[in-house]
Amino acid sequence: MTEPRFFVSPDAIHGSRVTFSPEQSRQIARVLRLLPGAAVLVLDNTGYLHTVRLERVHPRQTVGFIVDTQEAGNEPPITVVLYQALLKGERMDFVLQKGTEIGVTQFVPILTERTVVRRTEKRGRWERIVIEAAEQCRRGRLPEIGDILTFEEALAHARNTAVRLIAHNAVDVLPWKEIRRQYPEQPPSVALFIGPEGGFTEAEVTQARAWGVSPVHLGPRTLRAETAALVALTLVLYHWGDIGVI
Numbered sequence: 001m002t003e004p005r006f007f008v009s010p011d012a013i014h015g016s017r018v019t020f021s022p023e024q025s026r027q028i029a030r031v032l033r034l035l036p037g038a039a040v041l042v043l044d045n046t047g048y049l050h051t052v053r054l055e056r057v058h059p060r061q062t063v064g065f066i067v068d069t070q071e072a073g074n075e076p077p078i079t080v081v082l083y084q085a086l087l088k089g090e091r092m093d094f095v096l097q098k099g100t101e102i103g104v105t106q107f108v109p110i111l112t113e114r115t116v117v118r119r120t121e122k123r124g125r126w127e128r129i130v131i132e133a134a135e136q137c138r139r140g141r142l143p144e145i146g147d148i149l150t151f152e153e154a155l156a157h158a159r160n161t162a163v164r165l166i167a168h169n170a171v172d173v174l175p176w177k178e179i180r181r182q183y184p185e186q187p188p189s190v191a192l193f194i195g196p197e198g199g200f201t202e203a204e205v206t207q208a209r210a211w212g213v214s215p216v217h218l219g220p221r222t223l224r225a226e227t228a229a230l231v232a233l234t235l236v237l238y239h240w241g242d243i244g245v246i
Contacts, residue, residue, distance in 0.1 A: 037053065
């Protein structure tokens with residue numbers, strides 16, 4: 001049986017002692033029903049994976065001690081930043097969860113002309129979704145969730161990324177295979193812009209071009225925003241990352 005994984009804050013580790021949060025302690029004691037002596041895996045988002053032997057198991061506070069440390073691994077070889085227009089309901093949750101599984105390095109929520117959701121107080125919820133997904137899929141680090149930016153702020157934010165793409169299905173936009181030919185070598189970083197329900201406006205795509213962002217066509221069928229995000233992320237990490245390698 002694979003040991004359960006937990007991401008903890010760096011201040012939860014003092015020397016070799018690890019103190020789990022109340023929420024994690026409840027999961028260990030009441031959901032997983034682990035006993036003292038059981039082993040779990042702990043990551044503190046610094047790139048290392050610790051094997052921890054539980055010493056005290058209690059629903060309010062569980063404590064263990066590090067018995068082994070190694071590099072965490074399981075991270076994509078390139079940095080992928082997803083600039084995702086805010087989506088309604090659970091669609092944003094879905095993108096965060098599946099994007100974490102696929103290999104996003106950073107999520108940056110953005111406001112666009114057609115964005116319906118203008119404000120959100122869901123950051124805590126988003127962080128929990130990312131943590132749970134990262135633990136489940138055995139990520140070595142947690143993807144970062146950036147501040148909500150306007151479209152122009154996002155273009156400026158992405159300016160130092162090696163490859164910048166914006167999904168836009170118009171007749172004059174190059175298909176993915178042509179974009180791939182333009183960048184045959186693996187880039188260190190990729191910025192991917194995905195629009196809201198209704199997509200980006202022509203004015204936004206023109207503005208993106210002015211910032212050096214290349215429009216890319218994802219195919220003949222009209223995709224929902226959350227589907228477009230996952231398709232584009234998979235293409236990026238298949239061609240330049242580690243999807244399909246093993």
